Amino acid sequence: DTGVSQDPRHKITKRGQNVTxxxxxxxxxxxxxxYRQTLGQGPEFLTYFQNEAQLEKSRLLSDRFxxxxxxxxxxxxxxxxxxxxxxxxxxxxxxxGDGNEQFFGPGTRLxxx
Amino acid sequence: xxxxxxxxxxxxxxxxxxxxxxxxYSVSGNPYLFWYVQYPNRGLQFLLKYITGDxxxxxxxxxxxxxxxxxxxxxxxxxxxxxxxSALYFCAVRDTNAGKSTFGDGTTLTVKP
Numbered sequence: 373d374t375g376v377s378q379d380p381r382h383k384i385t386k387r388g389q390n391v392t393x394x395x396x397x398x399x400x401x402x403x404x405x406x407y408r409q410t411l412g413q414g415p416e417f418l419t420y421f422q423n424e425a426q427l428e429k430s431r432l433l434s435d436r437f438x439x440x441x442x443x444x445x446x447x448x449x450x451x452x453x454x455x456x457x458x459x460x461x462x463x464x465x466x467x468x469g470d471g472n473e474q475f476f477g478p479g480t481r482l483x484x485x
Numbered sequence: 486x487x488x489x490x491x492x493x494x495x496x497x498x499x500x501x502x503x504x505x506x507x508x509x510y511s512v513s514g515n516p517y518l519f520w521y522v523q524y525p526n527r528g529l530q531f532l533l534k535y536i537t538g539d540x541x542x543x544x545x546x547x548x549x550x551x552x553x554x555x556x557x558x559x560x561x562x563x564x565x566x567x568x569x570x571s572a573l574y575f576c577a578v579r580d581t582n583a584g585k586s587t588f589g590d591g592t593t594l595t596v597k598p
């Protein structure tokens with residue numbers, strides 16, 4: 373399968389713990405995006421990379437969230453000191469930028485107890 | 486700033502009838518416009534896009550969309566709906582000068598036999 377993959381698919385954690393998610397994009401795509409989706413809402417932009425450079429980060433994103441794409445390939449999204457409000461589906465997508473569409477992974481569902 | 490509105494949470498049509506799922510957008514510059522579909526327990530899948538050129542664009546599974554600059558709309562259409570078209574549909578916009586996409590909150594399409 374040459375699509376976008378995300379790991380883990382599900383994560384249950386206790387409030388205050390740190391979590392890290394991984395995304396492996398389609399190999400030839402230079403752009404990688406992170407979104408958060410809650411029930412009844414569309415994907416909400418978090419951040420995106422072009423190659424290894426993080427070009428934009430949502431102002432809604434608190435300092436507890438950080439993302440990296442160290443070699444311009446896979447990316448990680450870390451949430452520190454999780455809160456119950458962080459419970460959501462975290463989506464990763466990759467693409468070629470400009471007018472090209474994004475290809476989405478299956479998402480990581482986070483539940484914070 | 487950019488935004489998307491999908492004014493209908495739910496659209497119900499009978500199989501064989503035409504369907505329309507509405508989308509209006511706002512961008513400061515020129516838009517790239519996209520439609521994505523999400524089937525239950527599946528990731529978002531790209532349907533079609535408007536970049537430039539013809540206002541009527543055709544996409545996967547017989548769907549098409551019409552870009553109307555004066556009305557800032559990009560409605561999704563299909564001449565004859567199938568039960569298998571039942572899914573959650575998202576409209577997205579990206580300013581041609583921006584990197585991130587903004588998604589609407591989605592419209593649930595139900596096609597009844």
